[in-house]
Amino acid sequence: MKNTQSGLERRQSEKRAAILAAAKTLFFKEGYGRTTMDRVLSAVGGSKRTLYGHFENKEALFKAIIAQVSDRVLSALTPQIETKEIRETLIDMGIRYLQVMTSADGIALYRAMVAEAIHFPDLADSFIQNGPGRASKHLADYLREQSNQKNLHIADPDMAAAQFMGMLRGNAHLLAVLTAQIPSHDEIEQIVKTAVDGFLTGCIRDG
Known part of the structure; x- marks a missing residue:
């Protein structure tokens, strides 16, 4: 159980880092106003649930x-x-x-x-x-x-x-x-x- 939890935490950390990297590219290139959560999701992949589980909004x-x-x-x-x-x-x-x-x-x-x-x-x-x-x-x-x-x-x-x-x-x-x-x-x-x-x-x- 301990190893499974550690693996889960590692995957969550990696996913969060991936979201931040994709969002940073969009924000810095397109600006805050033109960047949407849908565009971030499209860039990073995965589900809306995962994205909003890490960050509640833009x-x-x-x-x-x-x-x-x-x-x-x-x-x-x-x-x-x-x-x-x-x-x-x-x-x-x-x-x-x-x-x-x-x-x-x-x-x-x-x-x-x-x-x-x-x-x-x-x-x-x-x-x-x-x-x-x-x-x-x-x-x-x-x-x-x-x-x-x-x-x-x-x-x-x-x-x-x-x-x-x-x-x-x-x-x-x-x-x-x-x-x-x-x-x-x-x-x-x-x-x-x-x-x-x-x-x-x-x-x-x-x-």
Whole structure:
């Protein structure tokens, strides 16, 4: 019985992943408004019962896609345990963050939200809360911890986190969104190092 249940859970997980993959392709290509659950079902196959068993409606499906991409951003903003110095930590976080933001999925999600936000404000709120909002809060918690330990001098960690992430995105993200001009790893590294050094100039405690 235990093995059978494990197999069932594995198949359900695989089916959910397949639904998300098919839906992501449709949402990013056609937009939220033009994508229907029937089209997702046609792309992924199976029954309506299975599809709606995983996602009760189109909004829930799109929110799951937002969460999926957002989780990659949060993973990028998770400090590495082996990294000891704040500068090294921020550089590592920054490189992985900008890589996600200029990735195919990151760009496609951003474009989709810009196109649909005015028509679907609830989705826009969900995107902000589960994407940029979560990422900024995660970084703010790290900066707050460093400030509490007297390693940094930051009066408002939440604002500092938002400003730092804005410095990272800069023109690189804008160019990627508008022209599909993706920065190379070396370009990303240079952008991040410059942003980190500028950010820390006003945050490092003397002595």
